[in-house]
Amino acid sequence: xxxxxxxxxxxxxxxxxxxTLRCSSQSGHNTVSWYQQALGQGPQFIFQxxxxxxxxxxxxxxxxxxxxxxxxxxxxxxNALELDDSALYLCASSQDRWTEAFFGQGTRLTVV
Amino acid sequence: xxxxTQLDSHVSVSEGTPVxxxxxxxxxxxxxxxxxxxxxxxxxxxxxxxxxxxxLVKGINGFEAEFKKSETSFHLTxxxxxxxxxxEYFCVVSDPSGTYKYIxxxxxxxxxxx
Numbered sequence: 211x212x213x214x215x216x217x218x219x220x221x222x223x224x225x226x227x228x229x230t231l232r233c234s235s236q237s238g239h240n241t242v243s244w245y246q247q248a249l250g251q252g253p254q255f256i257f258q259x260x261x262x263x264x265x266x267x268x269x270x271x272x273x274x275x276x277x278x279x280x281x282x283x284x285x286x287x288x289n290a291l292e293l294d295d296s297a298l299y300l301c302a303s304s305q306d307r308w309t310e311a312f313f314g315q316g317t318r319l320t321v322v
Numbered sequence: 323x324x325x326x327t328q329l330d331s332h333v334s335v336s337e338g339t340p341v342x343x344x345x346x347x348x349x350x351x352x353x354x355x356x357x358x359x360x361x362x363x364x365x366x367x368x369x370x371x372x373x374x375x376x377x378l379v380k381g382i383n384g385f386e387a388e389f390k391k392s393e394t395s396f397h398l399t400x401x402x403x404x405x406x407x408x409x410e411y412f413c414v415v416s417d418p419s420g421t422y423k424y425i426x427x428x429x430x431x432x433x434x435x436x
Contacts, residue, residue, distance in 0.1 A: 214365075243423060252412055252426030253366075266421030300365060308422045310356070313366040 214303050214314035222320045223291050231286040231317045233301030241265075241307050242284040244276060247298040247316070259284055260307055288319075296321045324349045324415045326396075328427035336435045341400040343430045345413035348394065354416040355396045356424070357387055361409045369411075372396060383407070408434045 215234045223229050235242050241260045245253035255268035259278035273289040282303070288295055298318050302311035329344040347353055354373045358366040370381025377389045387398045396413060413427040 243421070245424070245426075252428050253424070255421075255423040255425070258421045258423060266423060268423070302366075302424075307420075308416075308418070310368060310371055311424060312368070313358075315365040318363075 214301055214312050216299075216301050216314035216317050218317060219315065220318045220320075222322060225291055225293060225321055227291050228287065228289045229291060229319060231288075231299050231301075231319070233284045233286070233303070233314060235282045235284065235301075235303035236312055239303040239305050239312075240282050241304045241309075242278055242282065243302045243304075243311060244284070244286050245300040245302065246270070247300060248294075249297070253300055256286070258307070265307065291321045293321050295319065324351075324353065324417045324425050326355075326413045326415045326425060326427040328411075328413050328430050330430050331428065332431045332433065334433040334435060335403045337405055338402050341398070341403045341407065341432065343398040343411050343413075343432065345396045345398065345427060346394050347396055347413070347415050349415060351418050354418070354422075355387075355389065356414040356416070357381065357385070357396075357398050358412045358414060359409050360412065360429075366412065369398070403432075403434045405434050405436065408432055 243258040244256040247253040257267040258265045262278045278284045298316045300316045301314045304311045325348045327346045356371045357369040370379045372389045380386045
């Protein structure tokens with residue numbers, strides 16, 4: 211059984227660009243949540259996908275968007291990147307919405 | 323609304339001495355509570371979870387936590403610290419209102435001195 215995998219592990223983007231981060235959920239998991247962890251802070255909830263539908267959203271602007279595919283993998287897209295978007299982005303999958311979440315290693319995004 | 327407060331941003335202990343990381347929670351519901359550990363440049367690893375069963379929860383690597391409803395606390399302990407325990411620790415409460423999203427504390431950085 212493979213765990214949660216995220217790609218890429220690191221990337222650097224220029225302010226104003228767009229970025230797509232990817233997450234493969236653990237086998238048998240139908241729920242994916244994304245979190246943003248700024249330096250020195252705890253992760254903040256961005257949104258959750260459950261069975262390919264967005265199931266809830268945190269306090270993030272619409273330029274943060276996502277998708278979940280039929281195999282339950284997921285993408286996080288961020289448009290019009292800002293310097294403050296620099297952070298570790300964590301994907302977590304769970305067997306269902308109310309079960310414990312398993313986290314990937316994260317994608318470190320640096321916006322310059 | 324659900325929230326957690328980690329009372330110490332930094333804790334230093336000597337190797338072989340006990341560890342205590344403090345967490346208070348606020349919840350309108352019977353909470354699900356978790357402790358996660360994050361080693362440098364790594365993702366989050368689940369240490370233990372409380373989901374309304376036994377109030378004393380045992381986790382991995384010798385860690386345990388006790389749920390105290392009267393004190394709204396969920397402190398993490400370990401009898402004897404090891405150098406490999408040096409990391410950031412997060413107390414987490416799950417919000418049951420639809421998404422069961424995780425609400426994280428601000429973290430406690432544990433330093434273990436030789």
